[in-house]
Amino acid sequence: MSCIEVIFSDRSEHAARLAEIKSRLSIGPMLLAELSPTGEPSAQQKVRAILADVRREGDDALVRYSRQFDQFAGDAGALRVSAASIAAAASQADTGFIAALDTAIANVRRYQQAMLPSEPAAIVPAGGGAGAQLAVRYQPLQRVGVYVPGGAGAYPSTVVMSVVPAQVAGVAEICLCSPVRGGQVSAAVLAAASRLGINEVYAVGGAQAIAAMAFGTHSIKPVDKIVGPGNTYVQLAKKELFGVVDIDSFAGPSEVIVLADDSASPTAVAAELLAQAEHAPGSCLLITSSAALATKVQQQMDIQVARLPRCELTTKALAYASALVVTPSHEIAVALVNDFAPEHLQITTREARRDAMRIIHAGAIFIGNHTPVAAGDYIAGPSHVLPTSGTGRFFSGLSAESFRKRISMVEYDAGALHAAADAIITLARGEGFEAHARSIMARRDGSV
Known part of the structure; x- marks a missing residue:
């Protein structure tokens, strides 16, 4: 039995499975569910209790929940990572790793600086004459909190992709929260913070970290906006606190769609799909009008998944919300991509650039066989903090503009x-x- 199924979009017997995958990728059920199927408190209700406790008890609640859910063993005085520990993480890191980090930082900074809009010239309203002027002023947010997950692995790239846009925007204060694993915050995360000049890092994760950044505690000052990926509890906490603070978006598990035709390499397409599935949870879809390509990709995925260190978790993820979808035509394939509004879209077709311009709903588009999603994940320049679960229909990826507000200026x-x-x-x-x-x-x- 293959690790991934082939679905024909025009076959009635496959319609229900395709609809099920789309439903599983939707953000709606997670947002709206109040009770778990067993009648026990739902994740949302558990999150609300954590938020209330942190608001009421401050650091005491942070310490209690960090001991319960993470591997934190200290007291309130140990919540903030020392400046010496942050500096040591960078000085002790592999030089090749630091060089790669610095390249990523430079690329992201260059891209974000180039795309930041400048203030327009003053506008004179109709009928107002020269005595009336309208303008807009862009004002950076004062203080921002970045959440860096630490569950399945360490994510220094998230530090870069979240902090650099905020710095380019001119944010004055940036703090990081990341859970303890193995007795400490990830050394790779701390090294990235050090290279960016961030010395305010807290060893706190989960919904309690989001609550602390939103409400403030004795140890952690409140912020104006919280950004960064995280698990269901983190995302539900962000959703609950939107309005107390701003947030980037409500994000679900990572996902990719590969739009391909029969010119694509089955080996490369299979590798691209598995790169998202190994997030576990992670979703991947191939959408193609070539049944022959789908068959070859399926064969390649069976070969490649067996070689992955996270083979078992990846295989489980593939069974949940992943498939190789064959459409009657390329036009239908493009339309189906827009219907899904994927977080990542990788296009490997003969006319990849032209096809990219036909996509109106996607977080980020990676054009051509030599542009894997991993290039954007780590080093290209645009932030990898992107809208998931179909929210690319109305959300954009994180950018420097996400950390500025517009103030209207009116003078008569x-x-x-x-x-x-x-x-x-x-x-x-x-x-x-x-x-x-x-x-x-x-x-x-x-x-x-």
């Missing part, structure tokens, strides 16, 4: 206000707001 002199007064008064009274109208009259006429 006496002549401009006089010219616009009648229209303002008419509209205000039309809505039943007489005091609004009189605020204009007081300035124009000197009386109300």
Whole structure:
């Protein structure tokens, strides 16, 4: 039996399975579920209890939950990682690893600087004359919290992809939270923080970390925005606290779609799909009009998955929400990609660039056989913090612009206000707001 199934999108017997995969990738069920199937408290209810405890008890709750869920053994004084430990992680790291980190940092910084919009010239409103000017000012957020997961592995790349855009935007204060594993925060994560000049790192993970950054505790100052990936509990905590703070998005498990035709290499396509599945949970779909390619990719995946260190977990992930989907035509394949709105889309077709321009829903698009998703994960430049679970229909990936707010600037002199007064008064009274109208009259006429 193969590790992954082939589905024909136009066959009625496969329609239910394709719909099931799409449903499993949807964010909706996770957001809306209040009770688990067993009637026990759901993840959402557990998260709400943790948030309430951290808000009420502060550091005491952080320590208690960190001991319960992670491998934290200290007291409140050990929540913050020392500056010496952060510096030591970088100095003791492999020089090749540091060089790779520095390359990634430079690339991400260059890309983010290039895409940051500048403030437009002042705009004169219609009918206002030269005495009225409108402008917009971009203001960096003051303080941002970055969550770096630490479950299945260490993710220094997430430090780079989250911190550099914030730095480019001009954020004054950046703190990191990451869970303890093996008695300490990952040395690779600390090394990345050091190379970026971040010295505020906390050994806290899970929903309790999100609560601490949002509400603040004795040890951790509250932030204006929280970004970064994480498990279901982390994402539900971010969702619950949106409005107390801003968040990047509500993210589900990592996913990739490969759009390919019969010119693609089955070996490369199989490797691309497995690269996402090994996140475990992770989802991967091949969408192609070539049944022959799907068969060859299936054979390659069976060969390659057996060689992976995480073979068992990857195989389990493949069974949940992954498939090789064969469509009647390339046009239908493109339409199906847009319907899924994938986090990552890798295109290996004869006209890859043209096909990329036909995609309107995706977090990031990787064009051509020589552009694997891993290039974007680590070193290309755009942040790898991307919308998942179909939310690419309305969310964008993290960027420097995510860490700035726009402030409208409006300035009228006496002549401009006089010219616009009648229209303002008419509209205000039309809505039943007489005091609004009189605020204009007081300035124009000197009386109300």
